[in-house]
Amino acid sequence: MDRATNVLLVFLTFFGTLCQQAPAYTRQFEVGTLYVYEYETSVLLNEPQPLPVSTAKDVGFKVELTAEVTPVWQHPTNNNEQILQLTVVTPKLSVKARQGPSPQGFVHKSSRVESFPLQPLFVHWNNGEIGDVYHIEGGELSVINVMKGIASLFQYQAKTIKQTEVDVSGKCEVTYKLVDSSHITKLKQNCQNVVSVPYFNQTNKVLDAEVSGQATTTYVLNADKILQKATSMETHFLRVKARKQTGAEVISRQVLQLKENRKVATKKYTGKVAAEAVKSIGTQLRKTLVTEQLATSPDAKECITCKSLKDLVVNFHNTLSPKNQGTQGAAIAFTRLLRKMRESDLETIKAVLKDKKNAKILPQLLDIAAAAQTLPAHRAAMSTLKFNGSLELPERYLISLSLATHPSGPIVKDVINLFKKGVQNEKLSETLVLTLSSLAHTMSNMQTNASATRIVSVVKKLLVERLQNCETEDCQLMYIRSLKNLQAKDSVDILLGFAEGEARKPAIAATRALQIMPSNYLNSEALKRLERIFLELGRQHDSSVRAMAADILLQNKPTEEFVKSLLDVLSSQSARELNTVLLGRLWDLASSNDNLQKILHKILKDAKYANYNVLGQGGLSSAFSRPLSQDKSANSSFSNILEIQSGLLKRSTVDVFVDVDDASMRLLSFGMFAGGLSVFGGEDAVDDGEEANAGIEITLLNTQLRPYVFFTGQGELMGHVWSGTGSERTTALQGTLLLQDHLQIVPLQNGLNAELLLNGALSYDLAGQIQVSLWNRNAHSLVEVGAAMVIQGVARVDSSFIQTLIEFNVGTQAQLNFMSDLEFYDDVMMCLKMVQPNTEVVNNVRKLERIPGTNYMLKKYKKRLSPVPGKTYVMNKKNTEICSKMFNK
Numbered sequence: 001m002d003r004a005t006n007v008l009l010v011f012l013t014f015f016g017t018l019c020q021q022a023p024a025y026t027r028q029f030e031v032g033t034l035y036v037y038e039y040e041t042s043v044l045l046n047e048p049q050p051l052p053v054s055t056a057k058d059v060g061f062k063v064e065l066t067a068e069v070t071p072v073w074q075h076p077t078n079n080n081e082q083i084l085q086l087t088v089v090t091p092k093l094s095v096k097a098r099q100g101p102s103p104q105g106f107v108h109k110s111s112r113v114e115s116f117p118l119q120p121l122f123v124h125w126n127n128g129e130i131g132d133v134y135h136i137e138g139g140e141l142s143v144i145n146v147m148k149g150i151a152s153l154f155q156y157q158a159k160t161i162k163q164t165e166v167d168v169s170g171k172c173e174v175t176y177k178l179v180d181s182s183h184i185t186k187l188k189q190n191c192q193n194v195v196s197v198p199y200f201n202q203t204n205k206v207l208d209a210e211v212s213g214q215a216t217t218t219y220v221l222n223a224d225k226i227l228q229k230a231t232s233m234e235t236h237f238l239r240v241k242a243r244k245q246t247g248a249e250v251i252s253r254q255v256l257q258l259k260e261n262r263k264v265a266t267k268k269y270t271g272k273v274a275a276e277a278v279k280s281i282g283t284q285l286r287k288t289l290v291t292e293q294l295a296t297s298p299d300a301k302e303c304i305t306c307k308s309l310k311d312l313v314v315n316f317h318n319t320l321s322p323k324n325q326g327t328q329g330a331a332i333a334f335t336r337l338l339r340k341m342r343e344s345d346l347e348t349i350k351a352v353l354k355d356k357k358n359a360k361i362l363p364q365l366l367d368i369a370a371a372a373q374t375l376p377a378h379r380a381a382m383s384t385l386k387f388n389g390s391l392e393l394p395e396r397y398l399i400s401l402s403l404a405t406h407p408s409g410p411i412v413k414d415v416i417n418l419f420k421k422g423v424q425n426e427k428l429s430e431t432l433v434l435t436l437s438s439l440a441h442t443m444s445n446m447q448t449n450a451s452a453t454r455i456v457s458v459v460k461k462l463l464v465e466r467l468q469n470c471e472t473e474d475c476q477l478m479y480i481r482s483l484k485n486l487q488a489k490d491s492v493d494i495l496l497g498f499a500e501g502e503a504r505k506p507a508i509a510a511t512r513a514l515q516i517m518p519s520n521y522l523n524s525e526a527l528k529r530l531e532r533i534f535l536e537l538g539r540q541h542d543s544s545v546r547a548m549a550a551d552i553l554l555q556n557k558p559t560e561e562f563v564k565s566l567l568d569v570l571s572s573q574s575a576r577e578l579n580t581v582l583l584g585r586l587w588d589l590a591s592s593n594d595n596l597q598k599i600l601h602k603i604l605k606d607a608k609y610a611n612y613n614v615l616g617q618g619g620l621s622s623a624f625s626r627p628l629s630q631d632k633s634a635n636s637s638f639s640n641i642l643e644i645q646s647g648l649l650k651r652s653t654v655d656v657f658v659d660v661d662d663a664s665m666r667l668l669s670f671g672m673f674a675g676g677l678s679v680f681g682g683e684d685a686v687d688d689g690e691e692a693n694a695g696i697e698i699t700l701l702n703t704q705l706r707p708y709v710f711f712t713g714q715g716e717l718m719g720h721v722w723s724g725t726g727s728e729r730t731t732a733l734q735g736t737l738l739l740q741d742h743l744q745i746v747p748l749q750n751g752l753n754a755e756l757l758l759n760g761a762l763s764y765d766l767a768g769q770i771q772v773s774l775w776n777r778n779a780h781s782l783v784e785v786g787a788a789m790v791i792q793g794v795a796r797v798d799s800s801f802i803q804t805l806i807e808f809n810v811g812t813q814a815q816l817n818f819m820s821d822l823e824f825y826d827d828v829m830m831c832l833k834m835v836q837p838n839t840e841v842v843n844n845v846r847k848l849e850r851i852p853g854t855n856y857m858l859k860k861y862k863k864r865l866s867p868v869p870g871k872t873y874v875m876n877k878k879n880t881e882i883c884s885k886m887f888n889k
Contacts, residue, residue, distance in 0.1 A: 028080050029071045029226065034264040037067040037256050039088075039150055041750040042106075043797050044096070044251040045806040047845060052235045052251050058096050059847040059858060060251075061802045062106045063113065063750075065091035067150050067256070072122070073269045073277040081126040083269070083277055084154070086147055088118055093802060095849055097858065111851050113801040116140045121147040122281060122289070123154070124274050130155045130167070130294055134278055137288040142752075142799040145296040149751025152294055153230040153256050156186055156219055167294045169215060169747050170194050184219040188234075188749075191215075194295045197745040200406040203445040204701065205663035206634070209742035209758040209793075210239040210247075215749050222258070230256040232749050238756040238795050240740065240810070242634035242660055246843065248756075248795035248806045252748045298745055298753040299799045309344045312337055313352055313365070320361040325734040326765030326786035328811045328842070334368060334736040334761040335792045341372045349380035363396045364736065370400035371738040378411050387423045394423075395431045395706075396735065402435035402485075402703050405741040406446060412439050412455050419462070430478045430706045437463060437485035438703045444488075460488055467494070476506045481704045484513030489521045496529050499549070504542050508651075511548040516666065516702055519556055527556060535565060543578040544643060544651050550582055551641075554589050560599050567609045570617060577644050580619030584876070585641065588625050620644040620830065622876040628836070629868070634660045636667070638816075640834075642875070647828030649674050649820070669699035670766070670785060696783075698733055698766065708732045710770075729769045729784075736763040740791055752797055760791040777825040788813040802851055809844040812868070821886060831883035838870040 029035060044060035068087045075081035091113045094106035121144065122134040133151060135144050145168075152168040157176045165174045172191040178184055191213070193199070202208045215234035222228040232254040239247035269284065271277035282289045307315070316333035324330050341349060352358060353365055362384075369381040378401075385394045401407075401415070415436050423429050440459035443452050463486060467479035480498060483491045498510035514522070514530070522530075533541050534549040541549075553562060566586065570579045590597045604610040621644045628636040636658045643650040649672065656668040675690035695709035739760030746754040770781040789812055796805035819833040847860040874880065 028074070028082055029069065029084065031071045031074050031082075031268065032263055032266060033070065033261050034266065035069045035226070035261045036259050037069065038064075038259050039067045039254070039256050040064040041146075041149065041252065041254045042104075043748070043750070043752065043754075043804065045795055045797070045804055045847065046249050046251075047806070047808070048237055048239065048245075048247050048249045052233065052249070057847075057860070058105075059804050059806065059849045059860065060096045061804060061849070062094040062104075063091060063146065064094070065089065065146075069154075070264065070266050072266060072281070073271060073274070075274075076272060078126075081124075081274070083274060083281075084123045084125050084151075085120045085266075086123055086151055087120045088143070088147060088150070091116075091118075091143075091146075093851070095802070095851070095856070095858070109851055109856055110854065111801045112853050113142070116143050116801075118143065121151060122278065123151045124278075125154060128155065128157050129165070131274075132291050133294055134281070134289040134291055136285070137290050140800065141297065141299055142801055145299070145751035145753075145799070147751065148294050148296050149254065149749060150256065152749065152751075153217070153232070153254065154227065155294070156184060156217070156227075156230075158184060158221070158225070166194060168296055168751050169749055170295055172215075182221045182228075184221070186217040186219065188215040188217075191747070193745065193747065194293060195297050195747075197298060198743055199745070201742045201744075202405050202740055203442055204405075204665055206242055206658050206660050206665035207740050207760065208241050209740060209744075209756070210237070210241045210244065211742075211744060211746075211756060212237050212239075213746065217254075217749070226258070226261075227256070228258050230254070234749050236746050236748075236754060236756070236795075238758060238793055240633075240758065240760075240791055240793065242658060243631060243791070243810060244633040246791065246793070246808055246810045248793055248808060250746070250748075250754045250756075250795050250797070252750055252752075252754075254750050296747050296751050296753060298755070301755075301798050307340075309337070309340045309348055309352055310355075312340050313358060313361075317358075317361060320364040322360075322363070322731075322734065325364070325736070326763050326788055326813075326815075328763075328788045328790055328813045330364070330736055330763035331761040331788045331790035331811065332792075332809075334364075334371070334763065335759045335790060337365075337368050338371055338738070338759060338761075339757075341368055341377055342374055344376065346376040346380055349377055350383060353380055353384045363393060366393060366397040367400045367736045370397055370404065371736075371741075373404050373406060373408065373411065375408070375410055378414065382414070387418065387428065388425075391425055391428050395428055398428075398431045398435040399705060400735060400737065402438040402705075403701055403737045404439060404442060405738055407439045407443055409443075409451055409455055412436075412443060412459075415439060416455070416458065416462070427706060430481075433463070433466075433478055433482045434485055434704055434706060437482040441485055441487050460486065460490075464491070464494065473503060473505060476503070477509050480506055480509045480513060484509075484516065484704050485702075487517060487702070492517060492521050492526055496526060499533060499545060500529065502539070504545075507542060507545045508548075511545045511552075515548055515552055516699075522552070522556055527553060531562060531565075535569070543575060543645075547578060547581050547585070547641070547643065551585055554586065554596065555593075558596060558599070560603065563596070563599050563603055564609070567603065567614050571609075571614045573613065573617075576617060577619040577621040577650075579617040580621040581623045581641060581643055583615065583617050584621075584623030588623055588639070592625075618878065620647065620878055620882070622879065624876065626873050628656070634658055640875075642832065644830070647824075647830060648822070649830070654816075654818070666699070666702055668785070668787075669697075670783075671697040671699075672783070673697065696732060696766075696768075700737060700764075705733070729767050729782075731765060731767045734765040734767075736761055739789065748797070752799055754795060754797050757794040757796075758791070759793075760789065763788045777823065779820075779822040779824075781820045781822075783818040785816040785818070786813075787815070800852065802849075804849045805847070807846045807848075809846075810841065812839055812841045814839045814868075821883075823886060829882050829886055831886050832875050832879055833883070834873045834875070836871050836873070839868045841866040841868060 042062040044058040046058045066089045070085050071082045072085045073083040093111040093113050094108045096105050097107040119136045119139050124131040148168045160178045162175045170191045170193045172188040175187045213236035217232040220229040234252050236250040269277045269280040271280050319329040319333040369377040387394050419436050440456045444456045463482050470476045495510040495513050498506045530549045534546050590600050623641045625639040639655045642652045651673045653671040658665045658667050674694040676692035693712045695707050697707045698705045740758045742758040744756045765786040768783040772779040791810050794807045817835045821831045823829045843864040845862045849858040
């Protein structure tokens with residue numbers, strides 16, 4: 001074989017391999033030929049199913065039409081660059097009716113889509129990619145969106161490749177796979193909106209919505225390499241992250257099938273480049289052409305069974321009354337009115353807030369205005385409030401605002417200005433400081449811009465400067481609590497300084513703030529300083545400070561040496577109540593921490609530690625955790641630390657946690673504190689040097705609220721005892737706060753848009769009562785934590801010719817009762833109980849379909865109840881023995 005033949009064979013082999021690896025693009029459409037396609041698309045909404053299939057419980061619709069495609073311009077030197085004219089004809093709508101025929105159940109219904117003027121869409125197509133599209137100004141948006149959905153099916157590559165594309169779904173990661181010469185698959189993932197649409201979410205991972213989606217398209221090319229058939233399927237799920245069995249599913253399908261192609265006398269437009277051709281089209285049609293991307297804009301939403309804000313407030317007036325706080329009805333009313341208030345303008349909201357008929361429910365309306373987080377709602381609320389008047393209403397609004405899920409810059413700036421201006425009432429001033437710090441923390445966790453970062457820096461600087469300039473202990477406590485809400489990494493050193501200090505109350509507040517800091521904020525130096533506090537190296541510290549310091553250390557990868565040091569402290573038996581707390585906390589944490597469990601197991605092999613002197617602490621104090629509820633998606637539990645001093649309550653903290661796979665959240669922290677009550681403790685009581693005092697501290701979603709003080713001083717205490725002012729049930733705090741808060745617009749492949757919405761509300765009522773008898777030398781107290789939670793999610797697809805939605809609700813109403821009975825007649829005895837009454841979880845699903853401009857409406861409804869039995873929680877063995885002794889009398 002001669003040299004030339006060898007070279008030819010090598011070239012042919014190389015060329016053949018190259019052709020296999022990088023096939024040619026699809027053949028361009030022929031100028032002068034009309035390609036007629038049959039097209040149908042459907043959208044179905046339902047609860048999440050194991051497989052994306054149609055069921056009798058769906059609601060949804062189908063659109064069928066004929067799509068005509070023909071090239072009207074071709075690049076003079078590049079046959080693969082064309083402008084295609086896409087026209088749709090004879091569109092018709094079918095809906096998912098109850099009595100629809102099998103298998104899909106669709107029934108044709110008359111709608112506006114049949115009477116819309118149908119104007120062409122011009123598509124710039126180049127080698128399988130679509131650039132801009134052009135439509136005639138004033139066209140019907142719904143039809144334009146549907147046509148963009150059809151046009152997107154003509155964007156594909158006849159080769160195996162991964163790339164980023166912009167189409168009707170937005171900007172997506174796209175994977176093409178060439179199955180063979182006539183079959184292609186296309187997978188779209190991680191699509192991002194390229195059109196500006198409303199979006200917000202909850203920064204707290206536990207409370208976030210879980211949204212997932214995937215879109216696939218299969219292509220079949222005919223012998224001429226022209227698109228013969230395209231079939232697409234996409235699914236989108238909206239789920240409650242903390243309850244994944246609750247959610248909604250959106251399924252969208254498309255089928256485009258070539259039926260015929262024929263020669264036609266199509267008008268051709270001139271131009272050397274596409275821009276010139278587009279200009280020529282506009283000139284000859286005598287129309288203005290609008291240039292856009294393939295990405296769609298959502299249709300204007302038309303209210304379904306719409307009512308004004310004023311009418312809705314009238315409907316929910318009784319439900320919003322103070323007596324109904326902490327109930328499911330209050331939580332439902334909150335979510336319904338929240339959506340409407342977010343849509344309302346300033347004057348509409350002001351009219352509702354200032355209406356004298358709403359005076360008794362104004363606190364609840366202020367909760368909703370704060371949760372709305374829109375400028376109209378905020379400004380309406382601020383115009384209603386007098387910050388130098390009564391405490392109740394301004395404080396109620398600020399507390400609700402402190403729990404905002406996505407605060408905007410203008411709202412936070414408004415609060416900064418109010419803070420700088422100052423308010424006269426000391427209690428309101430503290431609430432204002434705590435609100436500002438909480439807003440700054442939430443803003444720092446959002447996907448913020450440079451402006452938001454500057455706002456957060458301003459707040460940090462203000463708080464630290466004010467703390468450094470404090471001249472009183474009360475001032476220090478206020479700003480230490482604000483740093484707890486701020487949760488800034490660079491405030492850890494400041495808090496440690498107060499924790500190490502001699503002032504008892506600031507030290508307790510600072511150490512409590514350090515307890516809720518993320519673990520990665522506490523470096524080795526910070527942990528060493530906490531260890532010195534616990535071991536009292538240098539000076540003595542309050543028992544509460546030592547207990548909290550030990551708790552932090554045990555939760556941050558403790559060493560074997562530290563655990564031994566803790567057990568050495570227990571062996572001294574010098575502080576029985578503190579030792580009991582430490583031992584309880586050690587067992588509690590080891591039960592859920594494998595590393596600590598291994599360390600403890602190793603140490604207790606040594607008889608020096610595995611003895612009664614170390615492990616037999618006999619105090620009345622306790623530290624334990626108990627599960628509240630367990631679910632496949634999330635678990636909730638509470639942790640209780642109770643410190644007793646001289647037989648009386650010193651400090652008690654109940655933390656309620658919710659855990660999901662990758663995150664944990666402190667939903668509620670409820671703490672009681674007391675001091676200076678040695679008069680009730682009998683002969684063995686030790687005077688702690690404090691003025692008589694008692695109160696509660698409440699933290700909601702890691703946002704510290706102003707402490708609620710029952711009394712300060714012996715005179716005020718005895719006044720309550722003699723008058724019996726605490727013997728009636730008294731509300732300490734009530735309101736409704738926003739939990740889940742998610743809004744997302746998902747562009748579907750067919751050109752329509754799905755709106756995914758998730759709101760959760762927690763209505764709470766924290767109340768208590770105390771009865772003290774000096775004659776019988778006993779006391780009884782009851783603290784009630786009542787709460788009702790409702791989560792509502794909506795998935796809806798709206799257009800001018802069809803509306804369909806699914807709404808799911810899950811709710812429960814629960815209560816925790818903390819009871820204490822104290823006798824100080826002979827020996828001091830105290831019995832503690834914690835009881836959770838029976839409750840139930842309610843699941844509702846509502847589906848609705850409506851054709852605008854007609855009387856057609858379809859509704860489907862389902863309700864399911866799941867009982868949850870009540871329980872009484874075991875505190876500890878010593879408490880059980882005392883309760884038995886007291887009540888067996």
